[in-house]
Amino acid sequence: MKQQPFEVFRNKNIHSVILNRNVVYDLVLPKSMDKNLLYPTIYMNDGQDFDQLEALKTIQNHYTKGGQAFIFVGIHTNERRLSEYGTSFQSDYKNRGNKATDYMNFIVSELQPLIRKETSSSFLAIDNTFFGFSLGGLSAMDIAWENPHLFSKIGVFSGSFWWRDKGYEEGYSDDLDRIMHKKIRNSKYKTGLKFWLECGTADETADRNNNGIIDSIEDTLDIITELKTIGYQATDIKYVEIEGGEHNFNTWKNVFPEFLEWVFSTK
Numbered sequence: 001m002k003q004q005p006f007e008v009f010r011n012k013n014i015h016s017v018i019l020n021r022n023v024v025y026d027l028v029l030p031k032s033m034d035k036n037l038l039y040p041t042i043y044m045n046d047g048q049d050f051d052q053l054e055a056l057k058t059i060q061n062h063y064t065k066g067g068q069a070f071i072f073v074g075i076h077t078n079e080r081r082l083s084e085y086g087t088s089f090q091s092d093y094k095n096r097g098n099k100a101t102d103y104m105n106f107i108v109s110e111l112q113p114l115i116r117k118e119t120s121s122s123f124l125a126i127d128n129t130f131f132g133f134s135l136g137g138l139s140a141m142d143i144a145w146e147n148p149h150l151f152s153k154i155g156v157f158s159g160s161f162w163w164r165d166k167g168y169e170e171g172y173s174d175d176l177d178r179i180m181h182k183k184i185r186n187s188k189y190k191t192g193l194k195f196w197l198e199c200g201t202a203d204e205t206a207d208r209n210n211n212g213i214i215d216s217i218e219d220t221l222d223i224i225t226e227l228k229t230i231g232y233q234a235t236d237i238k239y240v241e242i243e244g245g246e247h248n249f250n251t252w253k254n255v256f257p258e259f260l261e262w263v264f265s266t267k
Contacts, residue, residue, distance in 0.1 A: 002169065005031050005063040008056065008142040014114055018106045019099070020082070025111070026050050028059060028072035029119060036174075038122035040070040041115065042175055042263065043107070043151075045140050047074025047131030052249040056151045062215045068264055071121050075111065085132075086163065088146055090229045093167050097200070101203045104143045108150055125192060129263050130156025133252055138163055138180060145183065148190040153266060155196045155259050158203050158245075161219035176210070178219065181226050189231035194266050196259055197223065198252075200245020217241065 008029040026047050030039060044050070059072065077084065086097015088104045113126075115121045121127065128151045132140035137156035138184070144151035166177040176182070192242050205214040222238055240258065245251040 002247075003031065004060065005069070006059060007031055011105075014111060016106045016110050018102050019080075021078075021080075023111070024048075024076040025070075026074040026076075027115075027119075028056075028074075030071070030193045032070035033069075033120055035120055038124070038127070039118055039120050040068065040129070040264070041121040041132070042070060042072050042129040042260075043112075043140075044072070044074045045130075046077055046081075047137030048076040049133075049249060050074045052253065053256055053257070054253045058253075058260055061257065062260055064265075067260075071115070071119055071179045072262075073111075073115055075107075081135070087142045087183065089163060090179050090183070092163050092179065093165050093170070097163070098138065100142065103139065104146060107143055108147055112150065124151040125149055126267070127152075129153040131157070131196075131259065133204060133249075134247065135158040135160045135163075142180065142183070144193070145187075145190070148193055152192045153194045153196070153263055154170070155263070156220075156260075157255070158199045158200060158216060158247050159197065159220060159223075161223050162215055168208070174222070178222070181219075181222055184223070184226040184230065186229065187230060193232070194236050194238075195224075195227065195232075196240070196262050198240040198242065198255055199257070200242040200247065200251050202244050202246045216231075216247070232234065238266075 007029050013022050049102045082096045083099040084103040088101040091098040091123035130140040130151045139157035141154050141156050144154045163179045164177045166172045199217045199220050206215045
């Protein structure tokens with residue numbers, strides 16, 4: 001029986017001083033990792049859903065096709081998900097995401113340094129990717145956006161770009177109150193960032209402005225508009241719309257191989 005070209009380490013722990021809790025993560029390393037090489041590294045929010053994503057199957061297929069060796073880090077969340085995921089420096093109108101800044105600081109000040117210390121993870125931004133699903137996708141994009149010196153590639157599956165600082169009954173406006181859109185609009189172009197954004201046409205049924213486009217798709221397309229407005233080109237952004245795609249791992253696991261291929265074909 002042929003030996004797998006990677007090793008899987010489940011339920012590793014790091015004690016986070018910043019979050020004041022232990023954080024569980026899964027690690028997939030190249031077999032016989034060469035300490036003289038630096039490997040691309042992919043970080044995943046909601047790492048507890050690693051198996052639902054069928055990540056090992058996709059990783060195995062990547063290697064079978066002769067793909068580049070890499071390190072995979074699946075960061076588990078817990079009951080604090082609605083506090084720790086979100087946008088840094090700005091919680092939503094219900095104060096969700098109020099620990100998102102702490103979570104970002106945990107990633108960049110505690111977890112990533114540990115991964116670099118214990119493995120041959122590359123320290124170059126161009127070799128580091130962060131991705132997630134739904135609210136975890138918003139979190140991944142926000143963290144990479146705030147730290148382009150650490151991450152260059154961003155993957156968002158069915159992202160929660162509706163994240164807003166004002167409720168509908170409080171006079172909400174698409175133009176003024178979606179937090180990630182506003183953050184991009186008020187920023188300058190950040191060199192090197194690449195974006196992979198996925199939506200399914202059956203992600204949801206909500207259509208707050210009754211224009212015939214579901215909110216998840218419209219919010220994502222508006223993110224793309226904001227990115228282009230500050231200088232990103234079409235070549236920097238990959239938008240994938242899945243006909244009949246839903247807001248679940250049945251859809252996401254099927255498109256994950258395409259995302260992984262994009263990671264290694266994008267410079």
